[in-house]
Amino acid sequence: MNFLYSCSGLLVGVLVGLTGVGGGSLMTPLLVLLFGFHPATAVGTDLLFAAATKSVGTGVHGFTGTVDWRITGLLALGSVPATLITVGIIARVGAASPSMAAVMTSILAIALLATALAIATRNRIQAFALAHLDALTRSQAESLTVVTGALLGTLVALSSVGAGALGLTALVFLHPRQKIARLVGSDIAHAVPLTLIAGIGHWFLGSTDWGLLGMLLLGSLPGIVIGSLLSSRVPESALRPILAATLLLVGTSLLAR
Secondary structure, three states: OHHHHHHHHHHHHHHHHHHOOOHHHHHHHHHHHHOOOOHHHHHHHHHHHHHHHHHHHHHHHHHHOOOOHHHHHHHHHHHHHHHHHHHHHHHHHOOOOHHHHHHHHHHHHHHHHHHHHHHHHHHHHHHHHHHOHHHOOHHHHHHHHHHHHHHHHHHHHHHOOOOOHHHHHHHHHHOOOOOHHHHHHHHHHHHHHHHHHHHHHHHHOOOOOHHHHHHHHHHHHHHHHHHHHHOOOOOHHHHHHHHHHHHHHHHHHHHOO
16 A cells, blocks of 8 residues: 555656646545545645645745745735634544534535636636736735635645645736746745645644655655656646546545545
């Protein structure tokens, strides 16, 4: 079984390296549907998994100058308190309770369906935003960025999904003048404190499997390197429909449980 955990980490790592999307969106449902982990354990473990893997990506983007730290800070301004509040609610209800398991499974399914839609329509959203550049003032865009961070904080603490594709799609809409590379870097940089704080919260709740986390990282870290090296050879446009269809299928499967 440990070998299968590492293989899953390798597969997800390659996809993250290729597309920048797929960490929580694939790992958490894999742990729930394929390996039968409790949703709280899957979410808690995956959050620390994401914090570790995205730290690598943040280092690369920071070194190349493709992070807008103001956007990252605005997102964190909303996401950090929202994450702490959500983890507190989970603690009050009980992370291992049947009711929390049902809530987490439902929100995970909805988040996956929303992520699939975001991946499939990102180009159209960007085109719409570029055509309406003056629809939002700078202060409005910044305020909505904080609100977006708060929504992401709540969603990620409950499902570990949203910091990638959903966050990036929101940034593309709110900051269309920014280069996509800087938005990707800002989104990844924001995901590190977000997933780390949420992951530590789940750790204190007892919903983290450290042995599982180690096996996942053993496969995913080389997988990210492999995917990054292949990204210039494999067009993202070919992978995006496959990834969106996969998330749609998994999200539907979770709703049907």
